[in-house]
Amino acid sequence: xxxxxSIAAEPGAVxxxxxxxxxxxxxxxxxxTVKSWLLTLDHKRIGVMYLIWVLLFFLIGGIYALVVxxxxxxxxxxxxxxxxxxxxxxxxxxxxxxLFMIPAIPGAFGNFMLPLMLGAKDVAFPRLxxxxxxxxxxGAVIAIWGMINGGMDTxxxxxxxxxxxxxxxxxxxxxxxxxxxxxxxxxxLNFIVTTHTMRAPGITWWKMPxxxxxxxxxxxxQVLATPVxxxxxxxxxxxxxxxxxxxxxxxxxxxxxxxxxxxxxxHPAVYIMVLPAFGVMxxxxxxxxxxxxxxxxxxxxxxxxxAFVGFFAxxxxxxxxxxxxxxxxxxxxxxxxxxxxxxxxxxxWVGTVYKGAVDFxxxxxxxxxxxxxxxxxxxxxxxxxTASLDVPWHDTYFxxxxxxxxxxxxxxxxxxxxxxxxxxxxFGKMYHEGWGLVSAAxxxxxxxxxxxxxxxxxxxxxxxxxxxxPERFETLNVASTAGASLLAFGFLISAIYLTxxxxxxxxxxxxxxxxxxxxxxxxxxxxxxNFVGPQPTYSxxxxxxxxxxxxxxxxxx
Amino acid sequence: xxELLNNILFLPEQASTFAERVDNLHYFVVSVTxxxxxxxxxxxxxxxxxxxxxxxxxxxxxxVPSVKTEFLFVSLPLFFxxxxxxxxxxxxxxxxxxxxxxxxxxxxxxxxxxxxxYPEGPNGVNVLHVPANRPVRLLITSRDVLHSFFVPAxxxxxxxxxxRYTQTWFEATKPGTYQIxxxxxxxxxxxxxxxxxxxxxxxxxxxxVKEQRKGALQNRQDALADLSLEPHPARMAEQGQxxxxxxxxxxxxxxxxxxxxxxxxxxxxxxxxxxxxGRDIRVDEAxxxxxxxxxxxxxxxxxxxxxxxxxxxxxxxxxAAIVEYIKTLxxxxxxxxxxxxxxxxxxx
Numbered sequence: 001x002x003x004x005x006s007i008a009a010e011p012g013a014v015x016x017x018x019x020x021x022x023x024x025x026x027x028x029x030x031x032x033t034v035k036s037w038l039l040t041l042d043h044k045r046i047g048v049m050y051l052i053w054v055l056l057f058f059l060i061g062g063i064y065a066l067v068v069x070x071x072x073x074x075x076x077x078x079x080x081x082x083x084x085x086x087x088x089x090x091x092x093x094x095x096x097x098x099l100f101m102i103p104a105i106p107g108a109f110g111n112f113m114l115p116l117m118l119g120a121k122d123v124a125f126p127r128l129x130x131x132x133x134x135x136x137x138x139g140a141v142i143a144i145w146g147m148i149n150g151g152m153d154t155x156x157x158x159x160x161x162x163x164x165x166x167x168x169x170x171x172x173x174x175x176x177x178x179x180x181x182x183x184x185x186x187x188x189l190n191f192i193v194t195t196h197t198m199r200a201p202g203i204t205w206w207k208m209p210x211x212x213x214x215x216x217x218x219x220x221x222q223v224l225a226t227p228v229x230x231x232x233x234x235x236x237x238x239x240x241x242x243x244x245x246x247x248x249x250x251x252x253x254x255x256x257x258x259x260x261x262x263x264x265x266x267h268p269a270v271y272i273m274v275l276p277a278f279g280v281m282x283x284x285x286x287x288x289x290x291x292x293x294x295x296x297x298x299x300x301x302x303x304x305x306x307a308f309v310g311f312f313a314x315x316x317x318x319x320x321x322x323x324x325x326x327x328x329x330x331x332x333x334x335x336x337x338x339x340x341x342x343x344x345x346x347x348x349w350v351g352t353v354y355k356g357a358v359d360f361x362x363x364x365x366x367x368x369x370x371x372x373x374x375x376x377x378x379x380x381x382x383x384x385x386t387a388s389l390d391v392p393w394h395d396t397y398f399x400x401x402x403x404x405x406x407x408x409x410x411x412x413x414x415x416x417x418x419x420x421x422x423x424x425x426x427f428g429k430m431y432h433e434g435w436g437l438v439s440a441a442x443x444x445x446x447x448x449x450x451x452x453x454x455x456x457x458x459x460x461x462x463x464x465x466x467x468x469x470p471e472r473f474e475t476l477n478v479a480s481t482a483g484a485s486l487l488a489f490g491f492l493i494s495a496i497y498l499t500x501x502x503x504x505x506x507x508x509x510x511x512x513x514x515x516x517x518x519x520x521x522x523x524x525x526x527x528x529x530n531f532v533g534p535q536p537t538y539s540x541x542x543x544x545x546x547x548x549x550x551x552x553x554x555x556x557x
Numbered sequence: 558x559x560e561l562l563n564n565i566l567f568l569p570e571q572a573s574t575f576a577e578r579v580d581n582l583h584y585f586v587v588s589v590t591x592x593x594x595x596x597x598x599x600x601x602x603x604x605x606x607x608x609x610x611x612x613x614x615x616x617x618x619x620x621v622p623s624v625k626t627e628f629l630f631v632s633l634p635l636f637f638x639x640x641x642x643x644x645x646x647x648x649x650x651x652x653x654x655x656x657x658x659x660x661x662x663x664x665x666x667x668x669x670x671x672x673x674x675y676p677e678g679p680n681g682v683n684v685l686h687v688p689a690n691r692p693v694r695l696l697i698t699s700r701d702v703l704h705s706f707f708v709p710a711x712x713x714x715x716x717x718x719x720x721r722y723t724q725t726w727f728e729a730t731k732p733g734t735y736q737i738x739x740x741x742x743x744x745x746x747x748x749x750x751x752x753x754x755x756x757x758x759x760x761x762x763x764x765x766v767k768e769q770r771k772g773a774l775q776n777r778q779d780a781l782a783d784l785s786l787e788p789h790p791a792r793m794a795e796q797g798q799x800x801x802x803x804x805x806x807x808x809x810x811x812x813x814x815x816x817x818x819x820x821x822x823x824x825x826x827x828x829x830x831x832x833x834x835g836r837d838i839r840v841d842e843a844x845x846x847x848x849x850x851x852x853x854x855x856x857x858x859x860x861x862x863x864x865x866x867x868x869x870x871x872x873x874x875x876x877a878a879i880v881e882y883i884k885t886l887x888x889x890x891x892x893x894x895x896x897x898x899x900x901x902x903x904x905x
Binding site: 082083086153154155159161162165166249250251252254255256289290291292294295296298319320321322325328329332333336339340343344346347348350351353354355356357358359360368371372375376379380382383385386387388389391392394395396456457459460461463464465466467468469470476514544545546547 | 566567568569575578579582583586590593594597598600601604605608609610611612613614615616617618619620621622626627630631633634635638639641642644645646647648649650651652653654701702703705707709712713714715716718719720721723725736738739740741742743744745746747748749751843850851866868869
């Protein structure tokens with residue numbers, strides 16, 4: 001199978017790459033100086049730089065995770081002292097959430113794919129796009145400087161009045177997160193405007209790829225919720241340094257006010273992390289089962305629904321904070337609606353496979369893992385929303401396991417699927433399929449082995465953020481740490497074969513999956529201005545795998 | 558069956574009335590989750606095999622769901638979720654509403670220990686003694702940062718918030734010793750902030766109370782004998798009266814029913830007051846505490862906003878003592894109104 005023949009078989013595909021290759025080099029080789037990368041306005045290069053940085057942050061956060069897990073291997077002190085442990089779990093959370101999960105998929109794949117999927121040459125504001133990357137890095141540098149010079153021991157939730165009293169270095173880390181917030185807002189704003197104004201002729205709202213819908217919903221949350229986080233972080237910094245007295249009850253402040261403000265951002269932030277994952281998976285499942293998405297509008301609407309309802313569910317973090325019982329009931333019902341929207345997506349993804357043609361490649365393996373984590377992570381989330389079950393589970397390892405399933409598991413699965421699915425698109429190379437499947441299996445197994453024991457620990461009553469724990473929890477903790485090692489090993493394998501593929505990998509065809517997603521309607525890797533020659537025509541909806549002239553089956557269920 | 562599920566789920570033993578209720582919902586939720594995910598998983602795996610790719614560039618039919626299918630996708634989860642909610646919220650209301658005849662214990666978290674005081678007298682550190690088969694209401698606060706009071710065997714948990722009282726309750730079903738854990742991260746020794754609830758049978762409880770009274774009396778006599786020490790009133794209400802006099806509450810609040818600069822303490826607890834915002838509230842521990850810490854927040858209508866804050870001037874135990882003192886100032890006619898709902902009466 002030669003690359004050119006596979007392209008020619010796809011309707012709407014561009015001519016074979018070598019015809020134009022001389023005049024339109026791919027974005028990767030169009031300018032090779034360091035400056036041409038660091039000051040680029042090309043959304044694809046910015047996406048690649050995002051990818052490199054978030055992978056680095058993922059590594060840092062992962063090392064913190066392993067330190068935490070190793071410390072918990074025995075009930076007493078194992079490796080480090082209590083203060084170091086408290087800093088380690090705080091940094092694990094801060095790095096993973098603010099530097100990896102929030103920017104990962106929007107920054108790397110959103111930037112790269114969104115304009116390609118909309119048939120645009122770039123995002124609406126390329127300079128703002130570059131600025132968002134440097135804002136992220138500025139915030140990261142300040143935060144990491146703070147971690148090295150003192151660290152912080154409040155947990156990533158920064159609950160007052162502890163965070164305003166601790167002697168550790170709160171200010172630079174929170175200020176770093178504050179700056180990272182601007183990066184997030186800039187990305188969101190850019191995506192909203194791009195989606196509204198830069199769709200190519202033929203791409204109507206109801207023909208946009210579902211990844212774009214998910215990014216759009218995410219962007220709305222980023223723009224609307226992040227300012228509240230900025231506000232609350234600044235107030236905590238001010239309280240810590242200047243003793244404002246807004247949250248500290250010793251000065252007439254209200255610590256529960258902090259929780260309301262914090263979760264008003266941080267609950268929607270969960271959807272900033274997971275909605276892009278849903279978007280990636282909608283693309284992957286369609287591409288690898290060679291089917292149109294079952295219930296396209298339902299999936300698109302449910303993204304918007306999650307984004308909207310997500311704003312009114314924050315109180316479920318405070319069922320045992322002394323919030324009124326009535327409030328708890330309202331927040332509980334609203335939280336369940338998020339579960340309903342997620343269930344709609346899950347059913348439609350499974351429905352997509354119905355009458356499809358499943359090609360079980362690495363991205364699809366990650367889709368299976370994703371489906372699993374979303375179902376169990378989501379259902380435990382709804383279980384929390386019953387309010388009464390939250391009472392014993394609140395702030396135990398059950399919470400830790402739950403959000404690692406839904407927020408981390410689903411996002412990591414999507415991130416890995418995105419890397420593999422779009423690897424040939426972004427770099428024009430192909431990775432080793434066998435190793436891809438092996439590491440996917442290891443990662444999924446390792447993730448389960450890490451967090452299933454934590455669900456049980458939570459049931460047994462082990463609180464989170466414990467440096468030492470009663471001996472009855474030891475067996476499950478050992479199991480969890482063993483699982484974390486397996487997980488790390490899985491990631492290590494991925495890192496090795498992907499790096500190898502990047503350097504020595506065989507040249508991939510322009511569309512090796514024969515996907516009919518819009519982003520594949522140009523060369524891989526794309527030329528700097530995305531499209532060569534006449535603008536592609538978008539006559540069909542994305543992922544339309546019907547034989548030409550074959551009659552439509554309106555309803556098969 | 559119950560025992561088996563408890564073991565599979567690694568749940569601790571059930572030692573309170575709430576534990577039984579919440580575990581029943583737990584079993585129901587787990588069963589529905591497992592069955593539904595099994596159904597989804599089986600369908601998915603079946604599709605993966607049945608509809609595997611057979612040709613390199615295979616085309617497929619265009620399949621979209623009918624409205625009926627989409628309706629099923631929405632209504633099926635919604636039905637189960639709402640069922641869970643109805644059961645769960647009923648139980649949540651149960652655990653949020655202490656029964657009228659509950660015995661009160663004040664709980665104060667501080668880095669890194671729990672202090673318990675009974676309106677009757679004795680105080681305890683890290684060990685809470687309670688009788689079995691009798692509802693116990695916990696009035697929880699903190700002296701420094703947030704803590705959370707958690708007894709896994711009772712399945713109850715409530716945050717300890719500085720400057721406020723939160724409440725929860727339990728009814729222990731069998732005598733024994735159960736661990737208390739702090740579940741709100743509170744700093745360096747968070748994981749060492751452990752305590753115990755000792756549940757005593759009725760006879761043991763009576764004996765324990767007697768023992769404590771004797772001890773308290775003894776302490777008091779010792780204190781009196783030692784003239785260098787202030788006598789320590791054993792009862793919280795007596796302490797509260799003393800503290801209230803010292804910090805000057807009586808300059809503005811009377812205890813004989815006369816309104817002065819501030820509302821009278823007499824019969825205040827349990828009374829329905831109209832606030833300056835026009836809202837009616839029932840005076841409880843939380844409101845009294847808040848009025849000491851942030852007097853302007855919920856001002857009783859008709860009184861000037863002149864009271865200074867006692868935030869930082871009163872310690873947790875002093876605040877609790879004043880609350881207990883105010884609770885003792887009752888007039889019999891206050892609680893006869895039918896519209897006033899249940900009031901919480903402390904055991905005396």
